[in-house]
Amino acid sequence: MSAHTGFSFHGGDTLLHRLDVRIKLLALAAVGMVSLHAGPVGIALLLLSLWALSRRFSLSLKSVDRELRFFLLLLGVVLLSRALFTPGRILWSAGPLAFTIEGIRDGLLVCSRLTAVVWCGWLFVASTAPGALRTAVHGLFRPIPGIPHQRLSTMIMLTIRLLPLVLDEARATADAQRARGVENRKNPLYRMVRLAVPMLRRSFRRADQLAEAMEARGYTENRRVAIPALTPADAAAAFAVAVFCLTVMLLGS
C-alpha cells in the first residue's frame, strides 16, 4: 500500500509542512524547470539547498529504500551511457569502450539534474497532506474561468479516498480466485477478464453507495472549501524561490 512506501506523505511540522501548498506547487514547477537547464554551479547550489531542507525530515533512507534502488540504477545507466557515448578527450579506454572526460562531466550534470527534480518531487509529496493538495488545486484554479474547480477538487478528493479501496478489492478478488485455482488456467486473457468483471461490478456498486452517501450528507457543487489565506511567510518563501531560480539561471548553463 502506498501509505507504507517512502514516496508518500510524512506528517511533521517542518518549514515545508507549514508552507502554503499553492506556493509549493508553483515552486515545484519553477525549480523543476530551472534545474533541467542549470549549470554545474547552479545545480550544486540547488542540491545543497535541498539537502538543507531535507535535514528536518526525521526519515531514514531505509524507508525510501526500494524506490531509491531503482532510481540509483537509472542514474547509473544514464551516467554510463553519457560517459561512453559523448565524444571528447579519452580518460580511460578498454577495447572499443572509451570513457571521455566530457562524457563523465556531462553524465554527472544530467544525473544531478535528475536527482534534483526527483528530490524536489519527494519533498513536495512528503510534506503535503493529500487533503491540502485538493484545497490547493481548488484555490489555484478558482480564479481561472472555464475550469470547474469545484468538481476538480471533489474528484481529487474521491480519487485519493478510493484508490486504496480499489487496490484492496483487487487484491481480495485475486486472492479468492487463486484460492479457487484460477492459476491453472494458462490463458492470461481469461484470467484478466475473470478479475476485471467482479472488480467492475463492485466498483460500480461502491460508486452508487458513495453517491447516495454524498447526497445524504448534502453535497452541492457550491461547497465552501476552506482555502487558507497566504501568510507573510508564504509570500517570503515565494520571493525566495523566485530569487533562487533566477540565481541558478544566471549561474549559466
Added chain:
Amino acid sequence: MKPETNPTDAMITCDRLTHRFHDGSVGICEVDLSVSEGELVIFAGANGSGKSTLLRHFNGLLLPTAGEVRIAGKPVREDLRWVRQFVAMVFQDPESQIVGETVWADAAFGPENLGFSGEKIRQRVQEALDAVGLTAKADQRPHTLSGGEKRRLAVAGILTTNPSVVMFDEPFSGLDYPGVCQVMEQIRRLRAQGRTLLVSTHELAPVLPLADRLVVLDAGRIVRNAAPVDSLQDLESLGVRTPCPACFGRDG
C-alpha cells in the same frame, strides 16, 4: 419514556407510505408511523423486510410512490436540502459513507456543503472529532481505521451539521464486541443530547435497553409498533432474535 404526542407536532409522520421500485417490487407498503421528538425507535425485521427502504424516506433519498412523509410537519419532498441537514444517516457500510481522503477532510464534508466559513468549519470539525475521540487520528486516511472507528467517524461527520434526527442503518453489522460498544457509546451520547434516534437492526440486544419503542417490519409492512416490552413476543417467527431477558430492562 415519552408520552405519545399529538401527530401534528411529531418529528416524523408517515401517512400510508408505500414505495414501489422501478422493477415493480414493493419495498414498503402502507406504513403509518409517528415518531416524537427525542424518541429512540428500533426498526427490526429480517433481511429484505424493508428497514433500509423505510429509513431512506426520512431524508429523501427515496421519495414515496404513494402516501406522504413529513419531518417536523413539512413534507419531505418540499425541501430536500433542509431535510438532509435536519435528518442525518449513518449507513450500513461505513466504508461507503466516508468521502474524505483523511479523517479531518471527511468530517469537514458536511459543513463545507453548507457553505460555513473556514473558521466555523474548523471549529465544528474539531468539536466533532473530540466528541468521538478521533482527534489524534485527524490526519490519518479513513481506510486505515478499524470498523468501530469508521462508524465513529461517520458519527463525527454527522455531528458537524448538528441534525435533530439521526438514523443508524444496521450499525452493528460486521463489528466485533469492542466495535459494538463504541457505537453504543455514541448512541447513548446522542440520546443524552435529546436527538431523535432511529436504529434499524436485527441485533436487538445492545440497543434495546435504551429504546422507547420497537417497530417490527415484515415484508414491507409494520407488524409491531409498541413499547419494547409489548413488542417482544414471538419475534423469532419474524426473523429477529429475541434477546435474553437479562439484557433487557436494565437502564431503559
